[in-house]
Amino acid sequence: MMERTSRISLRPMMTPFNVMLGIILAIGCVLTVLRFTGGLSVVTNLDDNNPWGIWIGFDLLCGVALAAGGYTTSAACYIFGLKRYHSAVRPAILTAFLGYALVVFALHYDVGRPWRLPFPIFWQQGTTSLLFEVGLCVFLYLTVLFIEFTPAAFEWLGFSKLREKILKLTILLTIFGVVLSTLHQSSLGALYTIVPSKLHPLWYSGYLPVYFFISSMFAGLSMVIFEGSLAHKYLHHKMDETHLRESEGVVLGFGKAASFIMAGYVAIKVIGLAVDNSWHYLFTGYGAWFLLELIGFVALPSFVYAIGVREKNIRLIQRTALWSVLGIVLNRFNISLIAFNWQLPTSERYFPSWMEIGVSLFIVAIGIVVYRFITANMPILYEHPDYRSEH
Amino acid sequence: MGISRRKFLGWFGGLSATAATAATSAIAGSNHHFKGHPDTMGVLHDINRCIGCRKCEEACNTVNELPKPEKPFDDLSVLDQKRRTHADVYTVVNQFQQGKEKVHVKKQCNHCMEPACASACFVKAFKKMPNGSVVYDESVCVGCRYCMIACPFNIPAYDYDSVLSPKVTKCTLCHPRVQKGLLPGCVEACPKEALIYGNRKELIKIARKRINKHPDQYIDHIYGEHEMGGTSWLYISGTPFSEIGMREDLGVKSAPELTSGPLSAVPIVVGLWPVLLTGVYAISKRKDKVAEEEKAEAVKAAENVAEEHLKNQIAKLKLEATKEKEAAIKKEVTKALEEAAKEAEKKAEAKAAEAAPEKKEDE
Secondary structure, eight states: OHHHHHHHHHGGGOOHHHHHHHHHHHHHHHHHHHHHHHOHHHHOOOOSSOOOOHIIIIIIIIHHHHTTHHHHHHIIIIISOOGGGHHHHHHHHHHHHHHHHHHHHHHHHHSSOGGGTTHHHHTOOOTTOHHHHHHHHHHHHHHHHHHHHHHHHHHHHTOHHHHHHHHTTHHHHHHHHHHHHHHHHHHHHHGGGGOTTTBOTTTOOTTHHHHHHHHHHHHHHHHHHHHHHHHHHHSGGGOOHHHHHHHHHHHHHHHHHHHHHHHHHHHHHHHHHHHHTOGGGGGSHHHHHHHIIIIIIIIHHHHHHHHHHHTTOHHHHHHHHHHHHHHHHHHHHIIIIISBTTTSOGGGOOOOOHHHHHHHHHHHHHHHHHHHHHHHHSSSSSOOGGGGGGO | OHHHHHHHHHHHHHHHHHHHHSSSOOSTTOOOOOOOOTTOEEEEEEGGGOOOOOHHHHHHHHHTTOOOOSSOTTOGGGGGSOOOOBTTBSOEEEEEEETTEEEEEEEOOOOBSSOHHHHHOTTOOEEEOTTSOEEEOTTTOOOOOHHHHHOTTOOOEEOTTOSSOOOEEOOOTTHHHHHTTOOOHHHHHOTTOOEEEEEHHHHHHHHHHHHHHOTTTSOSOOBTSSGGGOBSEEEEOSSOGGGGTOOSOSOSOOHHHHHHHHHHHHHHHHHHHHHHHHHHHHHHHHHHHHHHHHHHHHHHHHHHHHHHHHHHHHHHHHHHHHHHHHHHHHHHHHHHHHHHHHHHHOGGGGGGTTHHHHHHHHO
16 A cells, blocks of 8 residues: 555656756765865866856855845835735745755855854954855844744644744844845945956946845846746645735736836946946947846846736746846856956866856755755645634 | 844944954045055065076975975976966966067065955955065865955965865965074075065165166066055066066055945944834834724724615615505505495395404404
């Protein structure tokens, strides 16, 4: 009897996607062993001129930006009082929590001595460093996100008293989360304010921290929409009536907000060009690439978002969300990799090894697996029947 | 929660205080300008005198007990390739063809007056010593390599091959030797006095004197006097620096000046954001409450109106009903009377005369 049920439950798991996931996880485990037995030089293409590769450019910079849905959604619902987005909060908090946890996990691969990662916080604080600010805020925010996530776990486990206590902290945690997010999202950009001589002038700006913060907002909003569309496709059966009823409003509202913020972002980027008088660089190869990023991956999606909202075209908004997410990835790659060290000859530039890409995919795959486990077991996409009547 | 929040604020209080007292004040209203430690030492590299013999490289390798390279130091063919510092190479001499002449330039850590690496390190592994050396403490280094990103001269190198104890490496200006009263290894080994160790202020005077004495042989610029806020290593040359691998577009702002703006914004955000956000929260909550109250009131008013209306309706209906009833009774009574009259007329059927009043009672 037992054998039969297990066989039945195994079959639907062998989808092509899951097989791929399994392969990535298996390769990732091998790469992990290689990294921690052979050192960075065995798995990465990093060198003395290019000390940061995609583990920083993608795993850290994109990871943090795309996990911004946590603070944007909870701020919209709890601080701005937009209760109609309530059902979007839990999935957003979960993604943010997983996102940040994976960022920290990924850093263990990148830094030379990961067991010393707590040093800057507990041992000797390098307070003049923006990286210290990033580290401290990410550490604190990960804690905040963990606490914000626990009610779902407590409902699952049946700890209703603990859950109640945590829920009382909601506003405090949300405000704390927004403060911390403002600080570290912007500080990730500010990391590069120290290198005017290495980052291409079109991307270097005194406004880098502002750019990173503002772009994290629409990154987060777009990610919530994009992720929602995936969840609808694959986890529809897990959603309750409230979630399904509210989801369209979330897509329309978030799409509208993203459209506005992106338009503002384009404006401040242009202001940045004017302040530094970098117009003439626009007519170079890097200029074309810069315009592709700014117009092709910010201005245009902003416009298409607006059309989607006006015509109430949910599909269009969802596709634009993916487009905007790619725009964020492009922007972070440009700053950390493509426009960085732009003056070095091609032979001294960096390109990631397949093993670096493998580790990044491995980390994303872990995120997907954990997300699926949690949404399958805990009340994320639906309200727990015991606590339904509460708000 | 309360504790971690307080701690957090405390940390940032500390942060702003450090930013204010460190070499460069966080923008604030100060016009204070840090000119470096008063007796900071340095090295003057007269590029015109360098012959590219690599003796300095050899000395550096020896005094720092670094592994010997594949090609020996007297093999000058390595000069054909442009090189940089690496994990086991703290200094290199590069060769540049200038017309028929060959120009040689030594490259190593410049020991900035306000070092980018020290400013960027989140665990304070780098320190600018009063004697000019920028030294590194391996025992706290996490290996994030932000120092390498930050260094405008691309000097710090990393031990990518090491699994358990990778470290950042760079020239220490022979800090241990200097403390013993010895000269830096490279300076001691230089056969042409292309390197002079001394008080930085004196070195600038010497450099200026040489430039003034031989304006035809030197460019009128002391490289390192102001670059990136000034460096302990100084260079004079007859060839434009940008043609011999030394960037002239670095600017004169020190690294801490570049980041002081964003850093100074941190305490302000910590101070203002909670106020702003709590305000927004209070406004939205108040709005909800007012809306709720107004709704309740409107509902009540509507209820009242409806009730009144209903009452009127009922009264009206009642009235109508009574009227109708009365009319019906009247009608029935008349009918009954008429029938009774008819009955009476039919005296012949007197036996059934009892039925009529019974019927009347029913109604």
